[in-house]
Every structure is written in structure tokens, then in C-alpha cells.
Amino acid sequence: MIKRKPFLCILLLILLFFTLSCTESEERESGRRPQVITTTNLIADMVKRVGGEFVQVRALISPGVDPHQYKASEADVIRITGADIIFHNGLKLEGKLEDVMRRAQNVIPSFPVSRDIPENLLLRSSNGDYDPHVWFDPKIWIYAVQTVADALVALDPDNTIYYRKNEEIYVEEILNMDKTARDKLAAVPQNRRILVTSHTSFAYFARSYGWSAIGIQGISTMGEVSVYSIHALAKELVGSNAKCIFTETTVSSRFIDALQASSVILGSGFIVGEALFSDSLGDEPENNTYTKMFLKNVDNIVACINEGGG
Ligand SMILES: [Zn+2]
Known part of the structure; x- marks a missing residue:
């Protein structure tokens, strides 16, 4: 090499x-x-x-x-x-x-x-990294x-x-x-405020707006995840009020695809929402700045959860 x-x-x-x-x-x-x-x-x-x-x-x-x-x-x-x-x-x-x-x-x-x-405003992952x-x-x-x-x-x-x-x-x-984001997200019923994404990129978002954030890969995209643990997560989520899961524009969809497939096997079937912008802006006029990207994510999250039924 x-x-x-x-x-x-x-x-x-x-x-x-x-x-x-x-x-x-x-x-x-x-x-x-x-x-x-x-x-x-x-x-x-x-x-x-x-x-x-x-x-x-x-x-x-x-x-x-x-x-x-x-x-x-x-x-x-x-x-x-x-x-x-x-x-x-x-x-x-x-x-x-x-x-x-x-x-x-x-x-x-x-x-x-x-x-x-x-420092007291920073979150840490389970391995101690910020x-x-x-x-x-x-x-x-x-x-x-x-x-x-x-x-x-x-x-x-x-x-x-x-x-x-x-x-x-x-x-x-x-x-x-x-x-604006706070008002839109507050309209979602408390028990539906669950955000499932490929990796744990939305923990600050969740803390700020009173949601739960679950990332399959953790705070970096470098780690591998076993099929077994994805299926275990699917079981956990099928028993909750989660209806939507989200791919991210900077991350392969393979883990979210596997989670969705597991949910179908379990007789549920999550809706896969429009891909969220997590670690990068988009390159379209509606998502190429921080504020536009942020509100586009909020709209996509709320739209998917509304589609999933209350
Ligand atoms: Zn990231």
C-alpha cells in the first residue's frame, strides 16, 4: 500500500x-x-x-x-x-x-x-469524546x-x-x-418526538428542542454496526411511537435501509423520511445556508411524522 x-x-x-x-x-x-x-x-x-x-x-x-x-x-x-x-x-x-x-x-x-x-454545554458520547x-x-x-x-x-x-x-x-x-424551528417542532405531540438517523448527529438538536435522538452509528461515521444490533434497535423502536427514520445526505443509507428492512420483518415498517442535512449544507438554493438547511430539516422531520399518523 x-x-x-x-x-x-x-x-x-x-x-x-x-x-x-x-x-x-x-x-x-x-x-x-x-x-x-x-x-x-x-x-x-x-x-x-x-x-x-x-x-x-x-x-x-x-x-x-x-x-x-x-x-x-x-x-x-x-x-x-x-x-x-x-x-x-x-x-x-x-x-x-x-x-x-x-x-x-x-x-x-x-x-x-x-x-x-x-464546556458544560458540550455533550459527550458513551466513549467520553465530545x-x-x-x-x-x-x-x-x-x-x-x-x-x-x-x-x-x-x-x-x-x-x-x-x-x-x-x-x-x-x-x-x-x-x-x-x-421558528422551536414553534414548528413544538407542534409535534410529545410522544412522537423521536428522531432516528444514520449516525448520532442530532443529539444537540434533541436536547435543544425536547426530542429524543437515536443514531445507529454513534457520533462518528467511522464505526461498523452489526446486523444483530440493528435488528435489536428495530425491535425497541417498533415497540415505541417512532414511525419515521432518516437517512443523511453525507452518510450511506445502508444502516437505515437495514433498520427499515428489520421493521418490516417485525410487522411494522418505518417510513424513511427525506434525507436530512447533518454534517454538510446542500448545494441548492433552499438548503445552501445554515439557516435554510436547518429549517429544511425541521420541515422534513415534521412532514414525515405527520405522514406517519398521530
Ligand atoms: Zn457527524
Whole structure:
């Protein structure tokens, strides 16, 4: 097997040296906008809202691609080394990118947007790791907006007023979105508020809105799940009020398909709802921003549960 990691590390070091030695100050002085690299498009959307016309933003991970399993390409390393600032989620969301991020942060300002979230607001999985899907509690995601704004202000203090104003507007938009989501989800009867997905990406969502969240794979998509445990989960759910289960746009549907097949064998038959956006935005106008993606999920969840009958 060919190991590409040493090559990436060497390439990164060479490019970092080159970047520091000759290009950064010259390009800054030419008046170009700060180049921002983010891992996920969720973070890119946030940086675009706060940075507006004064930054150029690019997400490494494309819509619909799973960040848990994403590996940096040579082109990604070149983009990272050309950046003025980097934002990533942290909390091990981008497990396979962490090594590259760690090396870059010695020479390029690099921020996990989860950095300022109070620890007591973070959820942990059964193995003790923090759940990285913090964007599914809008009130927590606001801490990330603040982190991004603080970082842009430090990078480009001349435009502080602009960044702070955008931060304020965006936080208000997120809070309005949260209220809309809360109202729609509250209309679902208490005993039907069960959200079953491929992996445990909706635990913050569930805590925030008073639902139960069940993910077949746990907080990462890296683990395998046995047919036996899926059948055992189907048995448990068939005896509950769960009627809908959901695939996710960044995750294979195979576990949800197996769960649905088990439920049919057990004489029930879950409805498989429209795929939810969990770890990535979509690329359509109705789902390509954080707030639109969030409300699209809410509508899909409520529609499926209504279809399943009360
Ligand atoms: Zn995930």
C-alpha cells in the first residue's frame, strides 16, 4: 500500500516555508482580501456572513461529503498554505484532517470554531469524546459566530466595525431561525418526538428542542454496526411511537435501509423520511445556508411524522 501521509507532510512544510518567506506580506500590501479556508461548508457560510465582502472564503469539503472520513488532498494542502486564516470545527469532527490542521496552526492563524463554547454545554458520547455536531443547537452555534468574528477582527482590525455589525445581524437571524424551528417542532405531540438517523448527529438538536435522538452509528461515521444490533434497535423502536427514520445526505443509507428492512420483518415498517442535512449544507438554493438547511430539516422531520399518523 502506498502511504501518502509523509508526502503530504513534506509538501506542507515546503509550502509553509515558501509562503512565509516571500508571498504573504507582498500580497497583503497589494490590498487583496484575506483568504479564508474552512473545513466544512457550515463554517464557510458563517465566515461569509461575518466577513462579507472583506474576505474570500473557500471550504475544503464539498456539499454532501462526510467530514468524519475526509482526507486532505495535495490540492487542499496547497490551499491551506495559501490561506491567511483557517477555521475548522474541532472536537474531532474532521478526524482525518486534524494532523494537517495541527501542522498548519504553527504558522497560519487557525481556529476551531468550537473553541469558546462553554464546556458544560458540550455533550459527550458513551466513549467520553465530545459530540462535535454543535451547530444543531443554534444557541451554541452563536458562540462559534463570536469566535469567527473575534478572529477576523484580530486579523483585519481596520474593518472591526463592519465585522461586528455583521456578527450582530447574523446572531439575530440565527435566533429568529431558532424560534421558528422551536414553534414548528413544538407542534409535534410529545410522544412522537423521536428522531432516528444514520449516525448520532442530532443529539444537540434533541436536547435543544425536547426530542429524543437515536443514531445507529454513534457520533462518528467511522464505526461498523452489526446486523444483530440493528435488528435489536428495530425491535425497541417498533415497540415505541417512532414511525419515521432518516437517512443523511453525507452518510450511506445502508444502516437505515437495514433498520427499515428489520421493521418490516417485525410487522411494522418505518417510513424513511427525506434525507436530512447533518454534517454538510446542500448545494441548492433552499438548503445552501445554515439557516435554510436547518429549517429544511425541521420541515422534513415534521412532514414525515405527520405522514406517519398521530
Ligand atoms: Zn457527524
